[in-house]
Amino acid sequence: MKNKVHCHIESSHHSEDFKALMKNRLSRIEGQIRGINRMIQEDVYCDEILNQMAAVQSALVSAGEKLLDAHIKNCVVEQIQGGRVEVVDELMTTIKRLIR
Amino acid sequence: MKNKVHCHIESSHHSEDFKALMKNRLSRIEGQIRGINRMIQEDVYCDEILNQMAAVQSALVSAGEKLLDAHIKNCVVEQIQGGRVEVVDELMTTIKRLIR
């Protein structure tokens, strides 16, 4: 990962509140995926499982948006104000992966 | 969940191979989400985490497609051949949730 732009904010660049919120969301998503796995092993009707899958996908997209928001507000803004506008190309590559 | 169409294939409607494959995929996804959680707590650069998020989203969509394929081939085809074409409305509702 060399040549990557790096966030210059020291030590902890996300607040403890933000980390707790993400931990909470991701743990819930992890639990949902464990639940889907169990449902498949126990032959629950697929349509119910597929709806559960759609719900997890949606929760994951939402968690990703939360992190993207924090990334832009904390890191990208700082980079741009410091004149390192090449961060925008990196950001666009990431946004495209999230859009597809 | 009453009034739901039900798959009439008895006991285990997915093969053991299919269940093992799904277990494998979903366990890997679970591990990836745990990894993302750890990365956030350890202040890894967000752009790397976001790319990891996009990878998990893609893996989840792919697992969902696998299950949808099995669902159509095992359950939906059986229902349609048995004249219960109302299964198509249920299927469309589910596909729409997966598309969005």
Add this chain to the structure above:
Amino acid sequence: MKNKVHCHIESSHHSEDFKALMKNRLSRIEGQIRGINRMIQEDVYCDEILNQMAAVQSALVSAGEKLLDAHIKNCVVEQIQGGRVEVVDELMTTIKRLIR
């Protein structure tokens, strides 16, 4: 496109109502895209154009779902009841393209 499964319903396999509905929706989408093009040429603020783009994407996805629904109800069900279950592989390939 040889080796493709074909819909056996004769002459017109969609009702005139359905065709009129699709014509209406697609003409509106066409107009929206023409509008976006004009907005870009006239230097309208990008954020407004991007929101318009998101609206058209959503309208297009919705039109695709409408057609998919008609396709499954008219063609796929008929094929499956006629024993040509290979239509399911074709359908899955198409659904995957719509999901991504």
Add this chain to the structure above:
Amino acid sequence: MKNKVHCHIESSHHSEDFKALMKNRLSRIEGQIRGINRMIQEDVYCDEILNQMAAVQSALVSAGEKLLDAHIKNCVVEQIQGGRVEVVDELMTTIKRLIR
């Protein structure tokens, strides 16, 4: 649309090259949608039409990414450097609409 952040670059904020490129892409998309409309009216096999729909969706997403890239590079960077970081909230709202 009052209270909207505005791009301060004067007269034409996209280059003529960029406008020509977008015009080209959007005109092609418009033509594809007209083609889909005609295919439906002429009872072309739905699966072919649905694949064409998926292709147009993909082309539209790609055009949206192109415009988003230009928007961030031209307008958003300028706003952030001018201290108007509230542009980030507007940007996130738009990105979320494009992601969903």
